[in-house]
Amino acid sequence: MALTKVLLTVNTYPLPSRSYDELVCTAGILEDGSWIRIYPVPLSFLLGQKIAGKMKSFKYNWIEIDIEERSDDFRPESYSPKNYNFKDLKVLERIDTKSNWYLRKQFCLKEVYTNFEKLIEESKEPNYKSLATFKPTEIIGMDIEPDEREWKNEWKELRKQGDLFNQEKKPEILIPKLPYKFFYKFKDETGKQRRLMIEDWEIGALYWNSLRSTEGNESKALNLVKNRYEKEFLEKNEVYFFVGTTKQWHMRKAPNPFVIIGLFYPLKDPQTKLF
Template sequence: MRERIKVLITVKTYPTPSWKHFETVCTAGVREDGSFIRLYPIDFRYRDVVDQFQKYQWIEVDVAPAENDPRPESFKPYMSTIETIGPVLSTKDYWAERKKIIFQKPIKSMCELNLSHVKDCSLGLIKASSIVDFQAIPVERDWVGKAKAAQMQIPLHGERKDLEKIPYNFRYIYRCTDPNCNGHEQIITDWEVGQLFRKMRDSYGEDNALTKVKERFFDFICGPGKDTHFYVGRVNQHWTWIIIGCFYPKIEPPKPPKQLSLF
């Protein structure tokens, strides 16, 4: 059933080639009640500028439940119906505007999500209690198989836009808030990781780019002054969990206790 909904965009992953849609971006967000939703597929780079919403910006869009996808948060967006609403939410006051929406639902541990069934949950926000490392794992430097064939397609309207493959899988090694957690190793597919690597490589070379990506996503985002959380999602078909984005406001200082009046 088609319906119109309001979504705060929180996640955009790096594009991947698609035979049917040329390329797709997995996009996730939060509804007004704090529940998660996945909007897929979106051929983001082929959209008009008015459709290219930003992270932490509200949109309204017509959606319908995704076909052939058992993940309960997955919906098909009708791209022509997208309307952006207002500016990107502010990061002032320790990201107070964003927290008001994002933190409405209880935050589960990654260990708890691992025990959940795919038909019950496939998106979440988890607290990283101890972040051990951020690594770059070399992979193929070009698209292969179906992905390569999809990337070579010529659109019916407009020009094909080359999509560079990132020759590394970036991953976090961390522990969640479960007291019995033995640690997690998960790749991160956030668009910002790939874009930062490409930008830094073009300016400083590949080795320096890897250093600068780690400085951003480990030293800064996971630094001692940050209240770091990860957006996580299940991969369709494989059902494994990956990190799809970060939420990293500064840690709020404790509020002073209220003084009681003597009168």
Template sequence: MERRKILITTKTYPSISTKYKETVCTAGILLDEDEKPVQWIRIYPVRFRELEFDQRYKRWSIISAEIERNEKDFREESYRINDTSISVIREIGTKNNWEERKSFVLPLQFSSIAEIQAQRKSLGIIKPKSIENYFLKKTDREWSSKQQAVQDQGDLFEPSVDLEKIPYQFGYKFTEIDGVKHSYTISDWEISQLYRGCRNRSKYSTLEGKENEAISKVKQKLEDEFLSKKDLYFIVGNLKNHCKVFMIIGIFYPPKTAQKNEVQTLSLFDL
């Protein structure tokens, strides 16, 4: 393995793995020694909730870690990581309307999903021509029996906290610059955490009331605030076993207009 620098741009909500029990797929930008962007990268597996506290990188952190190409994954951006080797170097802030973040991300922008596929890539950032609407879909409330069995395999020395299943998927319907329309769900951990945080702070006494309030606040964020105040880009990636199927794995949302000094990201999103 080789130690390299990576800018973390997004991480997905944890998933259940029969091999690693619980993992997080992280997307970012591989950097050279001078911290210049080289290419998009996917690092896996990361047992995020088992990392030492000072290794739990936030989004927009530059980390150093031992990585190598994942030869079992045909997608060239996929790398294996030694998650015990992770060291957080620094965080990239939002000064001057996200100027520094843009300097890393926008040079690696694609025009469309079609361009990503034409270049035989599986990961990248695009800017939709228009966003028609936000949508919500219900999903299973419980993990499958196989996934639950993995969680039930307790550790005698370090019992883990069960991973919560989010019973909703959020997403956007949008049109690309080439006129192609898409309806993509969002797997970004930030959005799942926004939902969980709003539900847990709700003053309603019933679960239904708490969930409805949380859903309303997620809609307010993704539909009302993001579509009116943010210059939205989508970080998209495909599925290993379904290479033509893409989803939104992260949202890049600098402000549409200049604001005073520094635009603060939501505290709910500080993961």
């Protein structure tokens, strides 16, 4: 595929895996509106660039990068950077939120699914679709469940073997393990209720920021997260899901291999037709 222009729309929260390559991945949209997954990427890329003393995310930036298809991944959207140090990366213009995300909508909402069963069918052979934009008919609420508080020992040991992320020697400190799992409950146009885990970087960052602002009170921090996703978003925003499959469950032909890897949330505008 060589040098490719990509609009970055998704950064996932790093998760432990037996496959070193899958600890961090990012996804975006090509100029024709089709999806692409790029992994692995360095943690510094996930965090963005420092501007005026603050870290700025690359999200909704156009970039140019030299990529190649992954021979070990059957999902057609999956690619790898040819140069893992990203020395060939060009950061281009950023798409802003003017006119209620008008320009972002032109790319992110070119193809929107409203029937989740149809999306699951397209994830099967021969299409193996693994990335999409989905619009729920109704978001019912959020579930939060306790999770393991420490990374698996095998992942810690794996990280000691090399430093793909070019950061400190203790990645478990840099990338703290989220002690909770977050889910959205929703319905699609058929009326069927479903539940998907939210695995994007933003919800993890929101939890840690909320924990700091509440001086370590987890209950209050979780209430802030829930208020943001269950009240503020649903009252003020038109919420779309960016969904993607996990390689493991897609290979196993799980009944539903998708998770939420990001949200697209322009403000509600009753005067404008949905894109």
